[in-house]
Amino acid sequence: MKLLRLVGVGFSMALRRSVAFRVNLLFDVLLAFTGLGTAVAAVLIVFTRADSLAGWSKAEFLVLIGTYQLITGLRATFIDPNLSWFPETGIRNGKLDGYLLQPASSLFLASLSLSSPLALIQFVLGLGVLGWGIAGQSLSVAGVLSWLVLVVAGLVVTWALSVLLACLAFWAPKLQLDVFFHSAWQLGRYPTDVFARPIRVILTYVFPMALIASVPSAALLRGPRLGVLVGGVLAAVAAAGLAGLAWQRGLRRYTGATS
Amino acid sequence: MRTAVLLGFRLRQEVLEWSGAWWFLLTLVVQAVVAPLIGLFVWSAVYPDDPSIGRYYVAVILVTLMTESFEQHTFSERIYDGTLSHELLRPQPVVIGVIGMNLAIRAWLTLLGAPIVLLAGIALQVGFDWSAVLRSTPYVALAAVLVFLWTFLLALTAFWTDRVHAIVGFGGQLTFLLGGTAAPIALLPDTWRRVAEVLPFYGMNGLPAEIASGGKGSLGYQLVWVVVLVAVVTVVWRIGVRRYTAVGS
Amino acid sequence: MSAVEVENLSMSYRAPVRKGGLRAALGSLVKREYKTVQALDQISFTIAPGQVSGFIGPNGAGKTTTMKILSGILHPTGGDVRVLGTIPWQRRSTFLKRIAFVRGSQPVGGSQELTVMDSLEYQRLLYDVPRPTFRRTLADLEALLDLEPLLERQLRALSLGERMRVGLAMALIYRPEVLFLDEPTIGLDVSAASQIREFVSEYVEQTGATVLLTSHYMADVASLCPRLILIDHGNVQYDGPLAELSARLSPYKLIRISTQGDPTAFGEVIEKADGQWVLRVPRDEVAATTGRLLQAMEIMDLAVEEPPLEKVIDQAYREGLR
Numbered sequence: 001m002k003l004l005r006l007v008g009v010g011f012s013m014a015l016r017r018s019v020a021f022r023v024n025l026l027f028d029v030l031l032a033f034t035g036l037g038t039a040v041a042a043v044l045i046v047f048t049r050a051d052s053l054a055g056w057s058k059a060e061f062l063v064l065i066g067t068y069q070l071i072t073g074l075r076a077t078f079i080d081p082n083l084s085w086f087p088e089t090g091i092r093n094g095k096l097d098g099y100l101l102q103p104a105s106s107l108f109l110a111s112l113s114l115s116s117p118l119a120l121i122q123f124v125l126g127l128g129v130l131g132w133g134i135a136g137q138s139l140s141v142a143g144v145l146s147w148l149v150l151v152v153a154g155l156v157v158t159w160a161l162s163v164l165l166a167c168l169a170f171w172a173p174k175l176q177l178d179v180f181f182h183s184a185w186q187l188g189r190y191p192t193d194v195f196a197r198p199i200r201v202i203l204t205y206v207f208p209m210a211l212i213a214s215v216p217s218a219a220l221l222r223g224p225r226l227g228v229l230v231g232g233v234l235a236a237v238a239a240a241g242l243a244g245l246a247w248q249r250g251l252r253r254y255t256g257a258t259s
Numbered sequence: 260m261r262t263a264v265l266l267g268f269r270l271r272q273e274v275l276e277w278s279g280a281w282w283f284l285l286t287l288v289v290q291a292v293v294a295p296l297i298g299l300f301v302w303s304a305v306y307p308d309d310p311s312i313g314r315y316y317v318a319v320i321l322v323t324l325m326t327e328s329f330e331q332h333t334f335s336e337r338i339y340d341g342t343l344s345h346e347l348l349r350p351q352p353v354v355i356g357v358i359g360m361n362l363a364i365r366a367w368l369t370l371l372g373a374p375i376v377l378l379a380g381i382a383l384q385v386g387f388d389w390s391a392v393l394r395s396t397p398y399v400a401l402a403a404v405l406v407f408l409w410t411f412l413l414a415l416t417a418f419w420t421d422r423v424h425a426i427v428g429f430g431g432q433l434t435f436l437l438g439g440t441a442a443p444i445a446l447l448p449d450t451w452r453r454v455a456e457v458l459p460f461y462g463m464n465g466l467p468a469e470i471a472s473g474g475k476g477s478l479g480y481q482l483v484w485v486v487v488l489v490a491v492v493t494v495v496w497r498i499g500v501r502r503y504t505a506v507g508s
Numbered sequence: 509m510s511a512v513e514v515e516n517l518s519m520s521y522r523a524p525v526r527k528g529g530l531r532a533a534l535g536s537l538v539k540r541e542y543k544t545v546q547a548l549d550q551i552s553f554t555i556a557p558g559q560v561s562g563f564i565g566p567n568g569a570g571k572t573t574t575m576k577i578l579s580g581i582l583h584p585t586g587g588d589v590r591v592l593g594t595i596p597w598q599r600r601s602t603f604l605k606r607i608a609f610v611r612g613s614q615p616v617g618g619s620q621e622l623t624v625m626d627s628l629e630y631q632r633l634l635y636d637v638p639r640p641t642f643r644r645t646l647a648d649l650e651a652l653l654d655l656e657p658l659l660e661r662q663l664r665a666l667s668l669g670e671r672m673r674v675g676l677a678m679a680l681i682y683r684p685e686v687l688f689l690d691e692p693t694i695g696l697d698v699s700a701a702s703q704i705r706e707f708v709s710e711y712v713e714q715t716g717a718t719v720l721l722t723s724h725y726m727a728d729v730a731s732l733c734p735r736l737i738l739i740d741h742g743n744v745q746y747d748g749p750l751a752e753l754s755a756r757l758s759p760y761k762l763i764r765i766s767t768q769g770d771p772t773a774f775g776e777v778i779e780k781a782d783g784q785w786v787l788r789v790p791r792d793e794v795a796a797t798t799g800r801l802l803q804a805m806e807i808m809d810l811a812v813e814e815p816p817l818e819k820v821i822d823q824a825y826r827e828g829l830r
Contacts, residue, residue: 100580179289184293255583257597
């Protein structure tokens with residue numbers, strides 16, 4: 001409860017600050033538009049040459065891009081300001097020491113306490129594209145519900161992956177995999193059916209980018225499948241558990257409790 | 260002549276300096292590869308029986324690796340943290356340092372990435388006509404110059420705004436859409452194809468890749484854009500430095 | 509009960525050994541060599557509630573490491589530590605709300621975009637400070653630290669001295685009982701540094717807080733700390749009042765006189781200019797020498813001084829205590 005209030009207060013403070021900088025606001029809005037526009041355009045080009053791609057129609061693709069953008073927006077708002085470039089920003093400049101001194105969970109403080117509200121523009125635009133894709137489709141209530149559950153699961157997995165990546169810094173402080181993570185993230189924008197089998201397997205089970213957009217979109221469009229739903233929730237629980245454990249272990253190492 | 264020696268020296272220094280960051284360089288390789296890789300998969304799904312798609316995209320990946328530019332990180336940050344002042348005091352053109360680092364990073368990316376890409380190409384049975392690959396060399400060189408000029412031009416906006424990453428990101432989106440990565444530009448709708456053929460982005464990526472996979476094209480189009488961009492960069496650099504030294508930081 | 513109890517505290521860590529050259533760099537990827545660094549070697553001390561102690565020692569002596577252990581950031585490899593009766597590295601919320609650790613090198617963490625007031629509000633929530641208490645403390649701090657003009661400024665836009673003041677305000681807004689200050693005046697100009705010192709001593713007076721302070725500026729230590737703990741090479745070299753330390757380190761005092769005569773016979777002359785002389789005299793002979801000087805010559809002015817603390821400490825760092 002207190003943690004939620006902390007996020008809320010931090011968010012509203014950051015929002016007030018960032019709205020004060022009109023030029024930056026304008027830049028961020030523009031870039032969110034062109035970024036999403038580029039992604040949509042790349043797909044629209046494909047659909048000038050074909051009616052479906054790996055079994056997905058144009059409207060379905062828009063649903064997928066919308067979902068992806070939605071989660072990306074939330075990630076950029078609530079997770080990235082905390083965990084991106086963690087070895088540098090978190091450890092080397094002493095931010096983590098500060099968190100350890102504060103009377104709240106260090107994992108919470110390090111992974112969720114800061115936010116950059118302007119990135120929510122991406123989230124809103126994602127909703128727009130999602131609406132564009134959904135228009136004219138017939139959806140079932142069960143489909144919408146399972147989409148919602150899977151999106152939440154996708155968010156949890158996203159958070160957990162970011163934490164796990166940050167935890168690497170405790171063992172290998174020189175390893176800087178942010179760029180890699182961002183690159184792999186781009187693969188989530190396309191249905192996994194597009195990719196060759198080995199990549200598909202990796203994206204589903206190892207580095208579950210499929211959960212970010214492909215899986216929820218499929219559930220929304222083609223109706224829920226119990227197995228997928230359970231799998232998604234389990235993946236979220238397991239990933240979050242793993243992240244918590246890795247953080248605990250990493251912290252023990254950082255504070256010298258193990259050596 | 261002296262400039263060439265200075266550049267050579269700087270290049271050597273930078274290549275050595277970056278050798279310690281090979282893990283990071285490897286992640287940059289992945290970053291460079293992802294967008295064309297997606298293009299490869301998408302268009303192979305649309306035209307499963309056309310081997311030229313695979314050939315074209317393997318070439319695009321290589322061209323991307325060889326022409327990557329990060330001036331928004333290497334140069335703009337020097338404006339932001341004020342260390343550009345030190346560079347301005349040294350008796351050599353600032354751009355030598357920028358180019359030296361640029362070439363060093365490209366060399367490492369090519370060294371680390373090209374073998375992987377070529378192996379993948381062979382595994383996917385993408386056949387290249389080696390005379391076409393040889394013929395593409397000048398195109399690749401000009402593409403490298405173009406990408407550098409374009410990125411450097413956008414990086415120079417750091418003299419005026421603190422959102423240089425947004426601006427370079429926007430430039431990257433243009434290159435992605437109109438340069439032949441999102442789709443080979445021959446596959447763009449007619450109007451867009453004609454626009455893309457005139458703009459410089461095609462010369463940065465798609466054109467050399469098309470030559471390498473056996474197509475035809477014009478060096479003159481690239482050269483014109485090199486001249487234009489050099490002129491613009493020079494003017495913007497002068498105005499920017501004047502502003503920087505006037506404001507101080 | 510003591511506020512801080514440290515017994516046989518030891519801390520060692522393994523640091524990778526790096527040799528120069530490319531081959532060594534490649535080799536270290538496969539197999540790393542380590543050496544064990546003993547940062548702290550069985551140090552013990554206690555600090556009573558309300559006491560202000562100066563923690564001094566050369567760079568790398570282990571001061572910051574000790575502070576990190578005492579505030580719970582680091583886990584020692586040996587020994588017992590109790591701060592306010594609890595083991596710091598368990599980092600219980602109740603414990604963390606009662607201590608503060610402020611570093612002069614990075615006084616304010618958190619989002620640099622926020623204003624000072626926003627950051628203080630955030631602290632209020634984080635540390636569960638009741639609103640009325642918060643308001644009262646804030647009013648006190650505003651007066652003591654001259655915060656008023658800073659409240660609406662962004663953290664990133666503050667100067668070094670302002671950052672330190674804000675850093676202290678952020679730490680003290682929840683009224684910690686134990687305060688660890690790691691070089692609070694580093695990089696500050698003379699007046700900013702003295703402002704910080706005055707503030708710390710007023711806070712201690714008002715709240716009875718326990719303070720452990722490190723500094724390389726002897727002015728900080730001399731004006732704030734009745735007690736000094738000197739550590740070097742991971743060991744406590746001295747623990748006691750400042751005056752005694754300088755007596756032990758320097759068996760001499762300085763006699764400064766103005767005279768037209770020549771006092772060379774009375775002691776070692778270490779300075780002379782325009783009839784101003786400074787003589788170095790063994791401590792136990794000061795009274796006698798002064799008497800003889802006043803009898804023998806026409807003295808216009810006379811003062812007995814301790815040798816400059818900076819010099820004394822420098823000597824201790826270089827040669828150790830005998």
